[in-house]
Amino acid sequence: MNSLKHQAGAVITAPLGWLAGLIDPPLRVWQRWTGQGGMAAFFLLPNMAIFGVFVLLPLVINIIYSMTSGAALFLSDRDYVGGAQYARLLDCGNYGDPGTCAEDQFWTAVQNTGLFVILQVTLLIIIATITALILNRELRARSFWRAVFFFPVLLSPVVVGLIWRWILQRDGVLNAAMLGMGLDPINWLIERNWAFAAAVGVTIWAHMGFYALILLAGLQAIPKDLYEAAEMDGTRPGRVFWRITLPLLMPNLLVVIVLSLIRAVQVFDEAFVLTGGGPGTATLFLTQYIYEVGFASLLKNLGLASAASILMGGVLVLLTLLQLALGKRNEQKGKLK
């Protein structure tokens, strides 16, 4: 068995090794000619070239795009309008009521996303923390239980969306179960509030295991002797949680909160497959708004989509800075100890 594995490995690596050997002689010439600096450049080049063209460059020209208008795709063909796209996005009679805004869809998406972030992150963190606490107990087959909660994390958003669409549809299994228990069936994906709740619930289902895993790693890093000491003193479990577990878990908890905030702001694919933004605009979120305005609608408005994406990017930058600041504070705390 082992030799077979070995042979299979050799079959894969032999041609690769041959290819690698092929580019060695010219590289030796390059190395002699340019020295270590040249080699560093050679190793960096492929990654940095792709990175520059497909990540950095877009980041820069996005700002220019957001200040242009028109239907043309290429920047040189577009009209410069300054801050007009931003002005249009932010033009509102009353920010509490999207109906009074020039771009009512944008503000609907902002409000939906805001409510989604608050609800989803709060519930997600509570559920993930409880799950991590339970997985941290002395369980037989802990890795099995951990796998149970982690399983949906790997599923594709499209698969997640379709699984739940199938379960939540009017004649779906959930309504059958509710009917069986004597409850009235609910039109989960047709009624506005329930569709919103479904989007929140399904995204929690899909991502909770990831955060529970990080929190579990944090819990396992808490020294056991603290708990032993507390037990010897006869401390009540509730007090142990508030005085030992929670404070020591706090660094991980903060990381998890910021990470889940960053992801919740960008919510798109699961919700899009599940509800398509509907009913009406009940589950229209920011990323879908950008997608609709820039790509899906007949009247593509790249400038407006770009301006909206920059506003969203601003929020994400703030959250990332918050995360970096928290990381730094944790590091300093660690040093003090």
Place this chain on the structure above:
Amino acid sequence: MTRISGFLFRRRGGPGSFGGWHWTDIVTFGWLAAGVILMFGPALWLVLSSFKSPAGLAEFPPTLLPYETRTAVVEGYDKPLPLYVVTDEAGTRTLAEVRRVGTVAQMVDPANPGEVQKINIQTRTPDRRVGFQWSNYTEPFLAFDFFLYLRNSIFVTFMATVITLLTNSMAAFALSKYEFRGRNAVMLVVLATLMIPLSVILVPLYSIISTVGLLNSLWGVILPTVATPTGVFLLRQYMLTIPDELLEAARMDHASEWQIYWRIVLPLTAPALAVLGIFSVVWRWNDFLWPLIVLSRREVYTLQVGLNTYAGELNVQWHFILSMTVITMIPVVIVFLFLQKFITTGIAGSGLK
């Protein structure tokens, strides 16, 4: 048996607590039981449903297992007729339905096809048994472009992962093993962009992709995803642990820098490469938003985009959608079953996602 019950009923317990059960034990068991049902249940329901016939899928309330109605070929009729078990004054027998008018069905005994009997439908139930509708799985390959989508997805996943591993490891090698001007600046850029999500650069990225002529090309899906800062960072951190003396010794033996990278550093980085490789496969297989934007012609759709398109049609053919969803899920489930340990340690160690 005792081992199983011992496992199931292990608890904190102790004298004084109610019935030997501490409340935290009850919460734990409740939570874990709910977890198994909630986390595995939906996927299991998907798999079970995917084997049902369209008629079985339309049933409400749904049956747990897929059933098929038995049919019989009866002399004098072109199509196979569905069989029913009839129970009335004449006893219990199995008859085939010819046609149904209101509450009365015209039925024949397969053994005696000449005589048509009139049966009240209240007295009969379909003769069903558990049966798997395998055509749900075979037909999408023939009738739809499903095979094409599958091939596209495999191509994207494979190519993106290979390029990711190669370019990221080369960059990580330069950033961990060379001293050069601007190294910190490069590292800073990598770190700063760790968090740039795709949704922020959709518009300009789209224009760049179309400028270089990669719209509706699988390479347009692959290239923007391969230079992951996450991968560079992960591999660099790992390569920092490889002692420089090893590289110096190789240089003494006149190894070229490329050989050092290829023959020494890369094999030693295998564990980190494996983690990144697994994640890359899952990421690229699951990608949705970016392929949705770049690919607008059916022949270049990936599985995820194709599946979403089928599911968005006015007349959703659930019996095909469900089976295609199962197939889309399979690679990820395989990764999960065999490489779960790699993934969980990868996440716990670096917050990779």
